[in-house]
Amino acid sequence: MRSWIGERSDHPLRALLNAADSGSDPADGACALWDDLLRQIELAGPKRWEGKRREFRGQTSFSETLSEHSELALAAWLARAGIEFEFGQPGQPQPDLVLPEWGLGIEVGSRTLNSTVQLEDAVRAVVEPGHEPEHVQITYDTRPLAIREAVRSMIVDRVQRGLEVDEEVVPARGDQPAVQVRISRTPSSEGSTVTTSVDSPLLTPHLRDVEVEIRSKVIKNPDKVKQAESMPTVLAIDIARCGLAWIRPLAGWQRVLERMLDKDDPYIAVAVMVTGPGGPTHLAWSVNPYRDPDLAERASRLFSRMGDAA
Incomplete structure (x- = not known):
């Protein structure tokens, strides 16, 4: 992997390599997978x-x-x-x-x-720093595939301002129903957490x-x-x-x-x-x-x- 990245400090995989060098087991495992893949390519020639x-x-x-x-x-x-x-x-x-x-x-x-992970990460970034500990629960009625960046930014802004969220994140189209998200917040004594759930187990629309x-x-x-x-x-x-x-x-x-x-x-x-x-x-x-x-x-x-x- 090092020989494929070269000396560039800003390569997209540089942070992963640095984390592995610092002793991160998950990063080390990911680098090992990359090493194995790239070695197979070189051996095939x-x-x-x-x-x-x-x-x-x-x-x-x-x-x-x-x-x-x-x-x-x-x-x-x-x-x-x-x-x-x-x-x-x-x-x-x-x-x-x-x-x-x-x-x-x-x-x-x-x-x-992976829109649900993206929204959860964005919400976590504005909830944890400098706030009283709280649990933030993100709940979708059905699982979305893609949430537009403008919609995600609007939701994160509302969370940052301490507002409740009950918004349509994906509009209805054809026979596909709209997707709604609710975000609730409760005080926590164990530090801030953000979790995601989906009400409907049905994955057909997704x-x-x-x-x-x-x-x-x-x-x-x-x-x-x-x-x-x-x-x-x-x-x-x-x-x-x-x-x-x-x-x-x-x-x-x-x-x-x-x-x-x-x-x-x-x-x-x-x-x-x-x-x-x-x-x-x-x-x-x-x-x-x-x-x-x-x-x-x-x-x-x-x-x-x-x-x-x-």
């Missing part, structure tokens, strides 16, 4: 991996690093399965990963959305939002469409950090993917990378019924070779 390392060193935001992690994780998966690959050529319309022996490319996408997010922001992403038009391409989407997407069984995701592609989508197949808390990554996938059946069969063989879990 695919074409242009040094260029990928230069890109990694140049990253300026944690979102860039998370996106890169998805691509590197899939590349390492291919390496473990004994599948030859190379990184796509920068500056050209080419998928992220090219598999010469298979005549296929893999374009990697990801979505990171998972529908995940599907919409995947289709609109990844499958229909113009850049990814352009890459896929350059050669037969499989689209792999990392949804490990997209709300509670991981909670849906793989068979359920496969059924969703089967109806998600249409005749205008250039991908030979689409897959989701599903990682539960602390668990391995699994693949759910479906071929595109509107594309060449021979290519679809080739993609199916690729998925079978990769296996279900990494």
Whole structure:
């Protein structure tokens, strides 16, 4: 990991590395996972991996690093399965990963959305410093996937001014109901705490939002469409950090993917990378019924070779 970050003090992973050096066990564990992943890439030695390392060193935001992690994780998966690959050529319309022996490319996408954690962290930041100890309870009627930044800022401002909160955080649309949040505060004798709960255990609206997010922001992403038009391409989407997407069984995701592609989508197949808390990554996938059946069969063989879990 150190050799991939280089000497930059402002790299998005520098704080993690510094925390590990200071003796933080969680940070040390996270760095060990990064070390293992990057070591697998170096041992595989695919074409242009040094260029990928230069890109990694140049990253300026944690979102860039998370996106890169998805691509590197899939590349390492291919390496473990004994599948030859190379990184796509920068500056050209080419998928992220090219598999010469298979005549296929893999374009990697990801979505990171965790609005409940973001709001809880933002509320905690304004509650704890300089206030009398209190317990702040954030309660949603149903679990939201995304809360707009302006709405989050408004809620945090109300909390900071000591006001109660009972607000719509996600408007209703179509058959999706609005999402309401309530924030209550009670004195505490054990220091300030902030917790989050959801009234309804029903996750159907939340998972529908995940599907919409995947289709609109990844499958229909113009850049990814352009890459896929350059050669037969499989689209792999990392949804490990997209709300509670991981909670849906793989068979359920496969059924969703089967109806998600249409005749205008250039991908030979689409897959989701599903990682539960602390668990391995699994693949759910479906071929595109509107594309060449021979290519679809080739993609199916690729998925079978990769296996279900990494």
